[in-house]
Amino acid sequence: MSIGDLVREAAFGFSLAKSGIARSSMTIGELVREAHGTARAKGWHDDDETPPDPIRIVAWLGLVCSEAAEAMEDVRLGNMALTFGEDGKPEGLPSELADILIRVADIAGALGIDLEAAVVAKASYNARRSRRHGGKAA
Numbered sequence: 001m002s003i004g005d006l007v008r009e010a011a012f013g014f015s016l017a018k019s020g021i022a023r024s025s026m027t028i029g030e031l032v033r034e035a036h037g038t039a040r041a042k043g044w045h046d047d048d049e050t051p052p053d054p055i056r057i058v059a060w061l062g063l064v065c066s067e068a069a070e071a072m073e074d075v076r077l078g079n080m081a082l083t084f085g086e087d088g089k090p091e092g093l094p095s096e097l098a099d100i101l102i103r104v105a106d107i108a109g110a111l112g113i114d115l116e117a118a119v120v121a122k123a124s125y126n127a128r129r130s131r132r133h134g135g136k137a138a
């Protein structure tokens, strides 16, 4: 267990070991396997076609948007810190950002996408782009 895990357990009384997540740091590939494995185990992929229908993929992407909307609402409400509800449910902006990552990782897992390779390729490309990508305002 990492020092970060120990601090989180001490601060929040939340046991990562009991949650089934053995550690708090993971590679993108591990996140994809964890997120997609959990989604499959919980039945969210029971009706998937092989390959998945494009409309189903669009629906999955819609769920990413819904998590972004939840994150926006937390910002509007000033819920900027990670907190835990009485039932132990993580809440606040950090939790919604985590939901976005988890949903993206699940989609990558469902589609067999090497998300880690894509992130490395895109981050490397972005690092070479011009300031504000050629003068974009936002």
Ligand SMILES: [Mg+2]
Binding pocket: 067, 070, 095, 096, 099
């Ligand atoms: Mg959420």
